[in-house]
Amino acid sequence: MSIRFIHMADTHLGAGGFGNKLSKNGINQREEDICEAFRRAVDKTIELRPDFLIHAGDLFHMVRPTNRIINLAIKEILRLTYAGIPVVIISGNHDAPKQRAVGHVLSIFENLDNVFPVYRSKYEVVKLRDIYIGCLPHCLTPEILQEQFEHVHPELPGLNILVAHGVAAGIEKFSMAEISEEEIPSSVLGSGFDYVALGHYHKYTRVQEDIFYSGSTERLSFGELGEQKGILEVEIPGPTTTFHQIEVRDMIELETIDARGMDYEQLEQIILNALDSEDLTEKIVRLKITNLTEALYNNLPVRDIKSKTSGAFFFKLIAEREEAQAVHLEESMKFGRLLDEFKAYLGNRPIPNLDRERLLVIAEKYFSDLDE
Numbered sequence: 001m002s003i004r005f006i007h008m009a010d011t012h013l014g015a016g017g018f019g020n021k022l023s024k025n026g027i028n029q030r031e032e033d034i035c036e037a038f039r040r041a042v043d044k045t046i047e048l049r050p051d052f053l054i055h056a057g058d059l060f061h062m063v064r065p066t067n068r069i070i071n072l073a074i075k076e077i078l079r080l081t082y083a084g085i086p087v088v089i090i091s092g093n094h095d096a097p098k099q100r101a102v103g104h105v106l107s108i109f110e111n112l113d114n115v116f117p118v119y120r121s122k123y124e125v126v127k128l129r130d131i132y133i134g135c136l137p138h139c140l141t142p143e144i145l146q147e148q149f150e151h152v153h154p155e156l157p158g159l160n161i162l163v164a165h166g167v168a169a170g171i172e173k174f175s176m177a178e179i180s181e182e183e184i185p186s187s188v189l190g191s192g193f194d195y196v197a198l199g200h201y202h203k204y205t206r207v208q209e210d211i212f213y214s215g216s217t218e219r220l221s222f223g224e225l226g227e228q229k230g231i232l233e234v235e236i237p238g239p240t241t242t243f244h245q246i247e248v249r250d251m252i253e254l255e256t257i258d259a260r261g262m263d264y265e266q267l268e269q270i271i272l273n274a275l276d277s278e279d280l281t282e283k284i285v286r287l288k289i290t291n292l293t294e295a296l297y298n299n300l301p302v303r304d305i306k307s308k309t310s311g312a313f314f315f316k317l318i319a320e321r322e323e324a325q326a327v328h329l330e331e332s333m334k335f336g337r338l339l340d341e342f343k344a345y346l347g348n349r350p351i352p353n354l355d356r357e358r359l360l361v362i363a364e365k366y367f368s369d370l371d372e
């Protein structure tokens with residue numbers, strides 16, 4: 001007997017980021033992007049007609065998603081179960097409350113047929129189509145998680161899947177901010193399961209031949225530049241895996257500009273050429289300029305950059321001084337408004353001993369830092 005299922009993770013419903021653009025419906029467009037990626041992942045799952053779907057954590061981006069997001073999640077999960085696809089979901093670090101009394105948003109799925117949420121800070125085994133699915137959710141404390149490791153083992157004889165959310169021991173390439181959190185030791189991951197479905201790391205990764213991260217379904221940060229997003233189709237015994245890519249908004253990085261030895265005119269021309277070198281329309285774009293002298297740093301052609309990048313979904317400029325650490329300049333609506341208010345405040349107010357234009361340029365930088 002063989003079983004085919006979908007491994008999905010880190011859908012982060014409710015997350016936004018990359019500016020404050022609004023959709024036609026007046027909702028944060030990035031939040032909409034992330035919902036759309038989930039819808040597409042569900043579409044793909046239904047098209048593939050698997051025996052069931054496993055979601056390895058962080059279905060939601062936060063402990064208390066908005067009503068709109070909860071409604072969307074229920075609708076999409078029902079779309080799966082109505083198509084005859086049972087759903088197993090475990091809690092991730094983003095949707096798990098820090099206090100028991102808050103209650104877990106995944107508990108709403110207890111009320112739906114053929115949806116099996118595991119979120120009670122303990123290891124639980126769900127049996128579906130004669131397959132044992134061992135679920136290790138995000139736990140209230142690292143100590144509780146440690147205790148749960150002892151309960152993790154395959155049920156023999158039978159086919160067994162382990163689902164967990166955290167950092168797989170022995171992987172060095174983790175570069176996410178939340179690294180230190182939960183490490184799942186090799187003794188747990190390698191305890192004889194036919195397949196281990198992991199969540200938390202956003203890059204689709206084969207840890208070992210039978211241990212995988214499906215990755216997130218959209219990009220949550222510039223750290224995910226260049227990564228494909230999607231879901232994994234898995235067949236056991238084997239396992240045999242097929243990655244199915246989900247189309248998401250483009251995120252690009254322009255070639256880094258090294259300003260060493262340039263004068264203002266040269267730098268300005270090179271920046272403008274760089275911004276013309278690719279179509280930025282509706283994309284998330286980043287440009288890094290390194291080795292800026294103090295004088296160049298304080299005189300970046302901010303207005304030109306702004307107008308050249310106005311068609312981008314979001315533009316981020318990283319300007320690095322010669323020796324100092326990077327300072328981030330961000331273009332966003334919030335930034336514009338704040339700066340305009342500051343300009344209005346300044347008005348024609350006399351500023352003795354200060355160059356007004358220069359003050360505005362510096363202010364622009366501070367406001368963009370605030371926006372981080």
Ligand SMILES: [Mn+2]
Pocket residue numbers: 057058092093094165199200201
């Ligand atoms: Mn996570």
